Amino acid sequence: MDKRRPRVPASPEGTRPRLRVVEAAAPKETGPPASAPPQTDDAQGEGTSGRRWKAARSTSRRNRIQRFWQFAEEGNPYTTFWLLLGSALALTVFGLVMVLSATAVESVGTEAGAYGVFLRQATWAGIGLVGMFLVAVMPRGWLKKLAWPAMALGVLGLALVLTPLGYEVQGNRNWIAIGPINGQPSELAKIALCLWTGLVLARKGPKVRELQHTIVPVIMPGAALIFAFILWGRDLGTALVFGFFLAAMLFVSGTKARYFIAAGITGVVGAVLLALMSPNRTVRIQAWLGINDACSLPQDFCYQSEQGLYALASGGFWGVGLGQSRQKWNYIPEAENDFIFTILGEELGLLGALTVLLLFAALALGMFRVASRSSETWVKITTVGIMAWVIGQTFINLAMVTGLLPVIGVPLPFISYGGSALTANLVAVGVVMNFAQTQRLEARERAQSAQGAPAKRAKGAKSSKGSGVNSRRKPATV
Template identity: 50%
Template sequence: MSPIELRPVRSGADDDAPEHRERLLRRMWRVLEGRRALDLSVLLISGCTALLTVLGLVMVLSSSSVEAIGTGGGSYALFLRQTAWAVAGVAALLVFSRLPVRVLKAMAWPAFGVAVILLALVAFSPLGVTVGGNRNWLGIGGFRMQPSEAAKLALALWAAAVLERKHRLVTQVRHALIPVLPGGLLLLGLVMAGSDLGTAIILAIVLATVLYVAGTHWGVFLTFLALSVLGILALTLLAPHRMVRVQAWMGDCSDATDPCFQPAHGMYALASGGWWGAGLGQSRQKWSYIPEAENDFIFTILGEELGLVGTLVVLLAYLGLAIGIYRVAAGTTSTFIRLSTWGILAWLVGQAAVNIAMVSGIIPVVGVPLPFISYGGSALTLSLSAVGIVLAFARHERRRAVQPDARPQADEPDTDPLPVIPTPALQEPR
């Protein structure tokens, strides 16, 4: 007698499981891609921006109090300044979020021209101010600003406006090359004239992202990447103070005068935070171990006081901001909106990634602030203004979604979507 073979009975629900999973995946991708209402995008962008800004004010107060007392300005001096800039930035956000797309597009060329003039004044006029070895400040009387922060936003808008006019010709080398590449290299050159390598890297990331998303000729894209990499390597090798940073990144600290003293103590701060941190205001490394802890290395103070949980909250906030901005870019048929949004996304999230990698010891110190969190009025105001522009784009797309039969305005052509960002091909179940 042969043994009885027992086989499991398959239910109809098991047969439908792959189809249910495919439907769920398709719905999740549509939510991420922005195919549904853009209210989620606005909520993500606004909520994550507010969280990062408030957290930044708290950490500026905590990290700057010691040095502020030492300079005789009072423990709240830098915090009050940053709060004033935050109020100005929120006002700018609200103003930009209400502007029509045609106005934002019309601002692209003037903004680029103003950025070039201001950067030239910083590099070649007595108005330029050198701080920390970088000549990237413009001083007029008692007022100082960083034109390089405005250049990031101007580059994103200007490159998008130019490439939109050539969106059917960007695969040709001549049209993809002029004037975007010379204009971008002009901004990079003016920034590097002030020895600000960190800002130059961020500008290169913004321009490379816009060129890629626009689907420019691969030769132009690779040429720009090669020129950027070679330029960064040359400027690093030819500058003794940058080579010192690279050597410090690869070596060990022996005394308090070593150039790796600041990043080493930044690592100590992150390591000593543990899971939950030492508590707000309880950092030890901010007591002159990390110079100007409220600036580029503020993430290390945050990790020491709020622990791994606090750093993960910040990372999730940047991830939520990236998803919200991506949804706006993916849900539009306007080339200008798509390219501008991708440029702003590359700026804010790319700069955050560079800063966190820098203070974590993954890359050498390049000197870029953490968006929304580091101390700095120019950076905070321009970052909030960029968020306002993205919200204006989201409002524009939501209005078009409510009125799908509305004809596009003459200066806002309903262009074909760009096919350069691949998405998974999810087919309807048969």
């Protein structure tokens, strides 16, 4: 028996079949035409790398701006309320400390004593804080109902300034005294005009784009009465603050831009005429511009601003120390009022000044978030008006004490001495806190409803699964 392995017949082609290994075919290299010289890497990426770098940098910058804008516009509805409350309380504490530091030296030996001015300011701060919390927890419908009565009281208070109850301070007749209580009715009028204007513009809706609905009744007769009484008392600085936040509210409501151009030209012409009609204002503007040797007059209209700049310059970065200011020793007139920021800069330095500015920025950020997140027109317009009032007045005061604007007598919100002003600022923040509290509750309800929906769906799916199992059972046989 032949135990040899049987011989396999040859294939038809006469060769043994072999396994073929399929390899990935490499792409054919296509080089440049024979006539063109070979390109180097530098020649190929001469402009491409630069364009890619610029595009990447532009995209990164755009993303950073979008992230910042999203942070500023939306934020967290749960923290906006506390952002407003914390910044307002911190600014109030800063103001009380600086009022005590600026007035204790000059008040020594007086009837009220070294702490007299501070105690009055602290009393008004307590009243303002109570009002702020009451307004913050008040139902929103009550704020709407209070808009018209507040407007009537604001106009009535400004009218009382022209009666024997009113008196003049530093050339401006804008104070009233009822028994032991005195204050500025214009501060109450600021809150009243914000609430009332926001309510009226919200009810008008798209009609505000028409000229007649823009003027009546917001400008005529509402704001016109307030401006008339304020200018009658020669308080141009307060009139500028009113005009600033009223323009902001009209802009947000949808008023056409060409109306603002006409109103701006009219306002500038009116301000120039009012300045020329008052010799005191004319000389102050000349001193600010450095013309006609206004600083060499016996009254020395440059003295206050120069001493304020000396105080800011001597503070340095860390400051000379709390309570250690030199300029408050009868060098800066009204150091506790309009020029209190110079004392703050001298004692706390650039670090303290920047801290106060950051607190104002945090307050503005919280108000901006409330306005941007709100879907109700009245809330949006009113919040923008309060924000423009507080931040606009802050800008005017800081520009005044640093020499960017002439001295026009506008106090610094929350910091300057003045009980009625501090109370009005705190109550205004309380109005915005009311809106922020409502948004926080709405966000909590949405979160709870979103959490409850998956649970309901899971429960429904479980019951349907059980019913499916039961349906698959074999029916019982009889």
